[in-house]
Amino acid sequence: MLLTDLLHQRPEVTAPRILGARLSFGGVTVRLTELEAYAADDPGSHAFRGKTNRNRVMFGPPGHLYVYFTYGMHHCANLVCHPEGEPGGILLRAGEVVDGIELARERRGSARDVDLARGPARLASALGIDLGMNGTDAFELDLAPVGEWSQIEVATGPRVGLRLAPDQPWRFWVAGDPTVSQYRPAKKLRANG
DNA sequence: TCCGTGATTACCT
C-alpha cells in the first residue's frame, strides 16, 4: 500500500503498518520499533478538545511532524495521520538507529546504542528534533520491504503515561526488539503479515 | 522512587 494512502487512514490502523519503516531526519535514520496512535475521538489525544496553537499541526495535512515540548525538558514527535477532516497522529516512541549513529551518539551523550532512540523524547533527541521542526515535512519515511515486514511480530497493548483513555490498546511495537521502551504489558496482535 | 522543568490547560475572578 502506498504511504500517502496509509497516512489518510485512522492512526491506529496505520501505526502497526509502519512499524519497521525507516525514518530519516537530521542526518540520522531510525527503524521504527514502537508507536502509539492518537485518534480524533480519543480523549488521550492532544487534539481531542479542539484546535489550539499547540496542536494545530495535527489538524493539518497528513505527513507532517507534530512536535511538542513536555515535562519542562523533553520534545516528542508525532507523524500526522488521519482521514480527511479529523485530527490525528502517531507518536514515535522508539526506534533502532540504523544510519548516522555517530551523530545520534553526539546528541544523546553517554547512552548505550540500544538506548539512543528508546523512548519518545530520546528518539526526538537522537534525530535532532525540537519545536523548530513542528510542522515540517522535510523527512523521509521508507516503508519496510514486504518480505522484511512479514518477519515482524507486532505486539499491542495500552499506551504509556496517560491519565485519560488508558485502556485503548493503541500502542504497537515489534515484539522482542531490544530498542522498544521498557514498559511492555502486552498481548500479541499477530505474527507475520 | 524521586524529581527537574516549563508550556498548556482548567478553572477561577
Place this chain on the structure above:
DNA sequence: GGTAATCACGGAT
C-alpha cells in the same frame, strides 16, 4: 486578567 494542577519523560538514586 490570575493561578494551580497536569503532563504522550528521562536520568539519577
